[in-house]
Amino acid sequence: MKIRGDVVRLYRNVHSWVGIMAGLFLFIAFYAGGMTMFELPLGNWASRTATLPAPVPADRLSELVQKAETADPSMIANHTVVLHPDETSPSSLMWVVSSDRDHGPARTVYAGLAADGTLVTQTRTPSQVGYFLNILHQRIGLPLNREYGRLIMGIVALLYAVALVSGTIVLLPSLVRNLFAVRLTENLRRMWLDFHTLLGVCSLPFHIVMAATAAGFAFHQPIMALEKTLFLPAVSTHLPQKNHSHQGDRPQALLEPLAIVDAFRKQVPGLEPDTLAYSSRGGKLSLHVTVQDAAQISRRPDGGYGEVNPYTGRLISTDFLPNHQKPAFQALTLIYALHFGTYGGWLIRWGYAVLGFGGAFLFYSGNQLWISSRRRRDRSAGLAEDSFGTRCLSALTTGCMIGCISGVSAVLAAAPFLPEGGHYQAAEALFYAVFFICLTVAACWGGTRSLRPLITAAGVLTLLIPLTDMTRSLTSGEVTSLAASVDGVALVYGVVLIVLALRKSPHRRTEIRIPVTS
Template identity: 80%
Template sequence: MKIRGDIVRLYRNVHSWAGITAGLFLFIAFYAGGMTMFELPLGNWASQTSMLPAPVPAERLSELVQKAQASDPSMAANYTVVLRPDAASPSSLMWTTSSDRDHGPARTVYAGFAPDGSLVTQTRTPSQAMYFLNILHQRIGLPLNREYGRLVMGIVALLYAVALVSGTIVLLPSLVRNLFALRVNENLRRVWLDFHTLLGGCSLPFHIVMAASAAGFAFYQPIMALEKTLFLPAALSHQPGKDHVRTGQRPQTLLEPLEIVEAFHRQVPDLEPEALVYSSRGGKFSLRVTVQNKAQIARRPEGGYADVSPYTGRLTTTDFLPDHQTSAFQALTLIYALHFGTYGGWLVRWVYAVLGFGGAFLFYSGNQLWLSSRRRRERSEGLMADSFGTRCLSVLTSGCMIGCVSGISAVLAAVPFLPEGGHYQTVEALFYAVLLGCLLVAVWLGGTRSIVPLLVFAGVITFLIPIADIAHHLMSGSVSRLDLGLDGVALVYGSALMILALRKRPRQIMGADLTV
């Protein structure tokens, strides 16, 4: 395909400026986003701080709810009956005593039976460390509130889309010749450029999905208003199991949990309920039945759900129930699933994690390539030292990007020793303290000279993850609950960071000086 040279140069400039403008934010979004592919197992690992009440047999769930309500009448306003307890929901009955929408898992009471049949409860806050990493990726590393963070994310997503389109146009004239060319025998800058091109070209569909869906999430309020206008009235009017019982005839007694399960099975025989989530507003109860089927495409990592009448057991809405949605809602679910990887099981989640970390390296290499070109141009103009703009971007690239790696490793290393696995404000303060420290080191030493010490620091902090995990379990006497998978990955990753830092010619290896 032939495109005029001046057009290619124009789009190359657009690609460079859009890329470096958004690259610092996108590195954090993709690196932390790769971590969120394992949010549930890492959250379970971080929350294993104490023994909780044992699960209760299904036939005693109703008795458990009654005793809990007698002990704490306020729990009736919002509680969850867990039909299949697991690491994420370890007790058969849970309710929150406080909630903070911005700070993730709330103060939670877990209830069960003692051996003598009496009610036993334990109150704690599940670890909020992984929720913080999820929010970090959503707000592209900025400590902003939900409204402003979403707005900035939307602007960066649009710049991201511009960089993708312009980069594709630049690549088109030499697509066949350059896409799979890795000229390892040429100078290092050419090797980095070839690898950047290969990585960007092969992962382009993934990046298109991320850019489009991230922009949609950022501006979701007008999109949701349009969604309700176009889809919701029709969807509600055609629900097959909608409860038509009049208010005056509605029974005032809630069905028992097993009766709800039986009614759900009669209407949706192909899905197995996981939990019953009750809530009350103005004395009127509502109920969501959650399901988890790894073979289905769900809108959330936790699975799908259906709204059910707690008085009759009839389905009222199936907008978020996998394979029981209208075509419109199914399309929206697919968009969410493509962004969060909530389909295909663990294989897809690992692929998304690799693509996320690969995307982070794509932005790092893009910034370093731009710095290299900028330095060459400045040397040709007679400048013996980097200009102010080049120094600033070099410092930000080294300090922010390697600081992000170090900060996330520091959070994971600290989790075993933080109260209740780490409260949101604690892990947030720890992450930004490490990030700021790395940025100050980059300012002090300069972007190029700081790469090696920052990489060594990141490697050491990453090595601390398995050391802290093992030490914590040795002190608590629960060595059998070690997460050997997490510890092994941390050891391999920490070793890779140390090798990169200690290799000969580290400036050339890390791309800080690609002019050779």
């Protein structure tokens, strides 16, 4: 494909400068975003030291709810019955006693029955480490509140889209010739450029989806206003049914959990209820029956749900129920699912994690290529040292990106020793302390000089994750498959970082100028 040389140069400059402006933020977003694919398992891993009441058989769920209501009448307004307890939801009944919208999992009571039938409860806050990583990726590393963080994230997402378009245009003239030509025998800069190009093109569809959906989430308020205008008439036909369904002859008592399950199965064949989540809205009790099915597309990581009348068991709304939505809501669900990977089960989530970490490397390599190019220009201009701009970007690249890796590893390594696996404030304080220490070291020593010691520190902090977790396991005598998986991945990753830090720098060969295709 032929494109004029001046056009290619223009888009190369646009790609470089826009990529530089957005790359530092996007590295943190993609690195922490890859971690959020395992938010629930990480939260459970971090807080597994607590011993929760054992799950009860399905035929005793009603007894459990009644005894819990007798002990705490307020629980009925906000409780969840777990039909299939697992490592993520280990108790058959739980309810929230205090919550903080901005700080993740709320203080929760977990309830079960002892062997003699008495009520057993435990109150704790689930670990907020996974939730912190999710918020870190949403706010692209900035310690701002939800509103301002998402606004800046939206601006960065738009810059990200510009970088994708301009980079694709730059590559078009030499796409066939250079795409898979990863030259390992030439100079280091050429090898980095080849990897950067190959990774960018192969993951381009993923990056387009991330840029478009992230901008949508950031500017969701006007989008939601438009959604109400366009789609509210489509659902208004069944909204009145919510308000006057059996209000005159509604029974005073809630249906038993198993009765709700049977009624749901009859109305929605093929979907198996997972949890019954009760909440109070406007003085009226509502019920969301959550389902999880890897073969279906869900809007949320914890699955889709249908709204059910808790007194009659009648299905009220299917707006968020997989495979039973109207086309408008199904389209919105697809947008959420494409960003959060809430479809296809764990295979897709692992794929998203790999693409997320690959995206982080893409931004790191892009910054390093720009720094290398600026250094060549400085030497050509007769400068003995790097220019001020080159030194600043080198320090920011090393400090921010390696600081992000070190901060995340420090939070995970400290989680076994933090109260209840780590509250949000503790995780946030520890991350930013490590992050700004790395940034300060890079600013004082320079990006190039500080790179090796900072990568070494990141490797050591990562190796501390399996060390501290094994210490906790030996103390508690509890070893799980989830712990073994987390420790194994951290061990391999830490060793890789140490090897990268200690390896000898390859001898630089003669620089090869990259021709501009005209």
